[in-house]
Every structure is written in C-alpha cells, then in structure tokens.
Amino acid sequence: MDKETYREVMPGELPCEVPGCDGVMVVDPDNSYKLTCDKCGHIKE
Structure with missing residues (x-):
C-alpha cells in the first residue's frame, strides 16, 4: 500500500x-510509545 504523505516516511514510521x-x-x-499521526492525531491501537 503506497499512500501519498506530506513528507517522506522514515524507517519505523507509517503513513496515517x-x-x-x-x-x-x-x-x-508521551502516549505509551504508540504510533500517533503527526497531523491528525490518530492513534494506532
């Protein structure tokens, strides 16, 4: 799945x-090291 993001996705990161x-x-x-979107704040459970 290749999704357009506003910046390059670095290793260890995922597109929202x-x-x-x-x-x-x-x-x-700050959030138990959960993946959190740096734009909309969505948290991956």
Missing part, C-alpha cells in the same frame, strides 16, 4: 491510516 489524511504515524513517547 485515516482516509484523506496525508500525515505520518510516528512513535509518541
């Missing part, structure tokens, strides 16, 4: 799962 969001899922130390 939310349709229509071009953010990138990054590990958030």
